[in-house]
């Protein structure tokens with residue numbers, strides 16, 4: 001009898017070990033808001049102290065040619081959720097208040113993970129619709145703690161229409177803590193709660209988006225008042241220097257990431273979790289021409305948030321998975337937010353192809369784990385209303401409204417200052433043709449789902 005009991009103990013021990021080994025990986029996506037290419041120490045920043053992210057880059061893979069799908073919040077967030085060019089689901093610019101946002105017909109990667117048995121949490125900013133039915137819990141998340149709209153007060157959580165905006169799922173939750181603090185605490189709690197099952201945690205920060213407010217600032221908005229015409233300076237005067245407050249915001253993101261990584265380590269999950277830290281668009285270098293140098297650093301890259309020059313969409317991105325991703329590696333492969341979706345689904349053992357539109361993103365696993373180049377991708381595209389861009393290898397075409405297209409060679413001219421369109425007419429024609437074909441394709445997709 002004793003022998004049988006020992007055998008049973010041994011057997012259950014073996015099964016629990018193999019269950020742990022065979023367990024599907026956890027996914028933690030940390031999305032910073034408006035963080036510029038060179039806002040972190042590991043991307044050359046001298047002002048902001050970001051020891052945690054610098055260390056993660058040293059222990060993982062740092063991307064030098066990673067791009068946000070759009071140069072503003074909602075478009076990139078829609079691409080992250082769907083794995084598609086966001087134009088296919090009709091989200092091209094930052095969403096206003098009182099909109100449906102992400103159409104229900106578009107299946108998110110969270111929905112697919114949830115259906116396959118993952119716990120799926122989002123902590124922080126949604127900005128993909130704020131009407132009834134737009135809440136993240138209707139898009140594949142079992143838990144949402146955060147705000148639906150953008151540019152809320154970091155302490156009072158009042159939006160630009162004077163409405164309180166902080167939820168647990170669909171229920172209002174009142175608190176006066178700093179956004180990044182609350183998002184971090186909720187993320188840490190979610191990891192602890194789901195440590196024994198595979199989970200997706202989407203840590204969706206609002207920092208360093210305006211109103212520029214640091215952890216020490218006091219709330220400045222009141223319910224029922226209209227803040228639509230306020231500046232981005234938050235509680236500060238138009239002329240005030242925002243250097244120290246933006247720095248505090250960047251550093252709060254770094255500290256938050258440190259807390260999240262620490263709990264993964266404490267729970268013994270670090271060896272079975274992919275952590276990706278990225279941003280939703282480039283930073284503001286100035287605001288209305290003021291505050292130059294006080295906000296973000298986009299490095300050598302031209303332009304800023306909202307623009308389709310590199311400064312608008314080239315972003316810092318780090319992938320970390322101890323034991324799986326080679327420490328201290330960097331890659332200059334051209335990659336984009338939407339690539340994360342097929343990558344994550346493959347990691348979860350889900351066939352990415354089974355859905356309405358084929359994903360526009362590429363599976364990055366070989367690049368992450370074997371440092372192999374990506375399969376050739378002839379073109380990448382950006383469009384936000386009348387601003388468009390096409391990337392093909394080292395070449396980039398930029399088209400602004402009805403102006404003539406500009407052409408840059410990013411390998412010799414990363415700052416996009418020498419327009420070569422006059423001497424490269426054939427290449428301009430080729431890229432313009434590719435742009436038009438892509439526009440027709442994505443617009444057709446949206447017409448198909450919207451009936452418009």
Ligand SMILES: [Ca+2]
Nearest residue numbers: 033034073280
């Ligand atoms: Ca943003």
